[in-house]
Amino acid sequence: MSNQTSLQAIMIGLLLAGSCLGVFRMLAKWKTMKQAFPVVVAILLVLFGLLTAIMVYAALLMGTGPVLLALLLLALLAAVGAVVVYLVENFRELNYGMLALFVVYLLAVVYITLLFRDTTGDHTISLFRMDMLANALRTHSLVPMKHIFLNMALFMPFGFLLPHIDMDGLDDITCPLLFSLLLTILIETTQMMLNLGQADLTDIVANVLGGVLGYVVYWLLGRWGVAEEDADD
Template identity: 30%
Template sequence: MDFTEILNNIQILMLPVIVIIGIEFLLITLYYFLYARKQPSNQIKRLIVGAIFIGYIVFVLELTVIGRGTSHYMQMNLQPFSGYIDAWKKYSLRELQNCLFNIAMFIPLGLFLPFINAKWKAFKWSFLIIFSATLAIETYQTLSGAGIFELDDLINNSLGGIIGYQLYMLGASIVHHKKVKVKSLIGNLAIPLLMGLIFIGMNIVYAQQEFGHLAINAYTKSNMSEVDVSTSLELSPSPTVAPVYKKMKKNDDVEALLQEKLGLSELRTRTFRDDRELLLESPTGNQYTLFISSEGQWSLTENHYTAEQASSNKPMMEEATALMEELALLPQDAELTVSENGLFEWQLLDRPDVNMNYWSGEVRLGLKPDGQIYSLANDFHQNQLVREVNILSPFEVYERIKNGEFPQIKYNALVQEDELIIKKGDQINVDAIELSYMYDTKGFYQPIYRVSGTFNGKDWFTLIQARK
């Protein structure tokens, strides 16, 4: 779930919270005018804080308890900081967002507690409530199957509560002393400052690395002490090398190309992180959506048109070829295939073992019966040779399998998560170890090994980074 999805879900969940707080405020207003006009104002303030606190509790329960499924019965992840480790190994903002969201969710709890009860101004009592609350949620989730008991969640929620408590103490210090004291500021912001320094350090380390990270390295080592691993392959232990490539992205001039060649004009632009979506219009008034990905791909689609309308027409080979030559999108040697609905596809097969720069990918063109474009998608890109690197030998790859240093990949949608857990008595037979390639987080095309065979008699495969 990315940040935009989180915000959309929060907006949906906030509706019942707003209704509850609104009802509470209405009751507080009635209470004030009917009974408490002459009462101390602190009482009304406590009621208002209490009303907001109840709304916050409802919001947290919506996120963690109410309406969740029951597909994770008695599942636990007791590895500390596993979320941060996965985010680092994948270098994934999405993974990190989940960790930070779990921290942010409990910051209000730490802020509210000292307001509600003077006794809870003592750190030990606030922390006890914060820790007990997150422990109760995690325990409920694992017993009911509504979620996985994760030690990371316990740590992050507690950390968020502590940050909230420290923000309260900082505010109380400013109110009491009528100024910001440096000692109080540093002391109460120590945790977020430390986290900020850690994240900055991680980014510096990442920037200094030549290559990026591979998502397949985000795994927990399996215990293979009583697992039978076998192979009939003759595995070479000899050192070997393989090339690494860099994916060259080029989509900055897409709008200019389409405006010049197709006469499309821009009506509106929207940006999603590094991706862009443009609304374009042709001279005849037809509107198109152009999506330009930060990964280098782009697609143009006519709005309100379906390809089925062209299904009864013969493919227009000459028109399609002439149009693609005019757009100058096709590398040499691209293979053309044609479907019956006026869709043409040119493809270049991947050739990562050529030890030189090469093009790969595909471009798809959809034409209407009158020869006009209804869709155009370009995923051609150049893989630029960087250098050769030392890689594991097949024998070393097999040793990694024997040592449990590989990810268990969900190779079939019907496979359950518990079926992928390596346990005593399991049998793995390796039938093939083949060199393949995968893009890393910096856009480098790195060599990997695809290891295939059987796991407890069923087809199985895994992927292992080849570069040493």
């Protein structure tokens, strides 16, 4: 199995896992679902298991590429639909300044990761950039791993800004986790298809970790603010 096929298969698995987590989160928010939640979760796990089996069978027949594109398109449509519904239902509660800043940030990410790249550089496809880890261990320096740190830094604003848009509805670590996962898989798939940059699992892990760390910073600042208020009282 080639690196590209392996990476595509892992992306499919991550999308399925993320979709499953997203559905569970949505159901957990419904107060009427609390009593039946365990039964619903069991049914959904069976359904996602069947969906996974179908995806594996389709990948064996058509290859992982078409399956990844189809699943990514479905995930994007579902995410866009969920965002539209959320914006309509919570129109008055949103922080429009933070929403505008978040949109500008997303445009900057697209420019840096896709539009800014050219087709003349290194376009290797790999799972993990073991060369960076090996160089870091050999030189006793973290400088060779700056690619990972830059990817983490790129997505930290994602996890920090997202909950600021609505501190009640989006104040949940699953939001930056799921949406940063979807965004980075979209970016890596586009890079793979258009030969832009190096597509690898390292970038996905670093980006998602950056989104989660950005949320952690938001949460810590919030807790610090609460602690200061309690101290003043």
